[in-house]
Amino acid sequence: MDYVRLGRSSLRVSRIALGAMGIGAKSWRSWVLTEEESRPIVRKAVEAGINLFDTCDYYSAGASETILGKLLREMTRRDEVVIATKLGMNMGKAETQKGFSRKHIVEACEASLKRLGVDYIDLYQTHIWDPTTDIEEMVAAFDDLVRAGKVLYVGATDMPCWQFAKAFYTARLGGRHAFASMQNHYNLIWREDERELIPFCKAEGIGLLPYSPMGRGYLCGAARNKGTTTERSRTDDFAQKLFGRASDLKIADLVDEVAKARGLQSAQVSLAWVLTRHPTAAPIIGATRSEHMGMAVAALEVKLEPADLEKLEKAYEPRPRGGHF
Numbered sequence: 331m332d333y334v335r336l337g338r339s340s341l342r343v344s345r346i347a348l349g350a351m352g353i354g355a356k357s358w359r360s361w362v363l364t365e366e367e368s369r370p371i372v373r374k375a376v377e378a379g380i381n382l383f384d385t386c387d388y389y390s391a392g393a394s395e396t397i398l399g400k401l402l403r404e405m406t407r408r409d410e411v412v413i414a415t416k417l418g419m420n421m422g423k424a425e426t427q428k429g430f431s432r433k434h435i436v437e438a439c440e441a442s443l444k445r446l447g448v449d450y451i452d453l454y455q456t457h458i459w460d461p462t463t464d465i466e467e468m469v470a471a472f473d474d475l476v477r478a479g480k481v482l483y484v485g486a487t488d489m490p491c492w493q494f495a496k497a498f499y500t501a502r503l504g505g506r507h508a509f510a511s512m513q514n515h516y517n518l519i520w521r522e523d524e525r526e527l528i529p530f531c532k533a534e535g536i537g538l539l540p541y542s543p544m545g546r547g548y549l550c551g552a553a554r555n556k557g558t559t560t561e562r563s564r565t566d567d568f569a570q571k572l573f574g575r576a577s578d579l580k581i582a583d584l585v586d587e588v589a590k591a592r593g594l595q596s597a598q599v600s601l602a603w604v605l606t607r608h609p610t611a612a613p614i615i616g617a618t619r620s621e622h623m624g625m626a627v628a629a630l631e632v633k634l635e636p637a638d639l640e641k642l643e644k645a646y647e648p649r650p651r652g653g654h655f
């Protein structure tokens with residue numbers, strides 16, 4: 331396993347992260363894995379040297395945090411792993427149970443600490459962005475959590491670049507702890523952040539933690555080519571809304587072509603491409619079988635040739651300006 335600094339920080343994370351959206355309760359999503367189904371996947375990740383594990387309070391209404399925390403306590407030491415979680419989505423019916431008010435940030439953090447069974451969270455991140463957020467209040471609340479020792483680093487997920495920049499500079503110029511990372515949607519068929527967000531992160535030393543590096547399975551080849559679907563792809567209306575343009579299909583076919591020529595899996599080629607993109611620290615993999623972890627780790631050894639990169643990138647068609655968060 332390779333390890334890199336998370337952006338400008340001195341925190342060293344594995345080049346692959348395990349995402350825990352698929353760990354929790356089937357009552358939340360039909361494709362989610364139970365504790366026993368998740369155990370071999372987490373074990374494989376730990377054995378492979380992966381030290382970054384990403385979850386969220388919203389996943390399975392907190393069950394993802396509970397199960398992930400329990401499995402990590404079984405398999406490794408607290409000081410050997412980096413636990414990342416998120417907040418912001420509605421955790422109840424009340425207006426105070428969502429967003430980024432000081433009240434919700436503090437209460438959500440306490441709840442996540444209890445579910446994870448830890449004394450501190452390594453990386454605490456915003457989740458689905460609320461554009462009406464008072465950024466100064468949010469930055470101050472995150473900073474208070476760091477100063478209290480309950481959070482070590484703060485990060486963000488999918489935000490308009492201007493608001494992300496405002497939050498970053500509000501913290502930096504105010505002597506508070508600024509975002510160390512950005513968890514963004516990024517893969518060969520969704521590259522919209524190359525316009526503003528990624529250049530900003532590169533300039534300011536902010537580490538990228540791309541999610542859906544394989545397009546939620548669209549770039550994995552087999553299911554698409556055979557006309558079959560997994561339970562997740564069948565029920566994933568988010569992916570169905572995002573992917574499926576003619577250019578997306580063309581790129582997916584090119585991924586398959588490169589993979590076949592190199593004797594690789596299409597998923598490995600897709601992941602290897604994301605790993606080439608600076609300042610990517612660790613793409614987040616949502617494995618549903620333990621062999622997926624082996625595939626992902628093997629992708630670290632894949633070196634795409636310049637001709638491969640040109641072939642994979644030239645067919646991309648930018649989308650109209652706008653976001654999906």
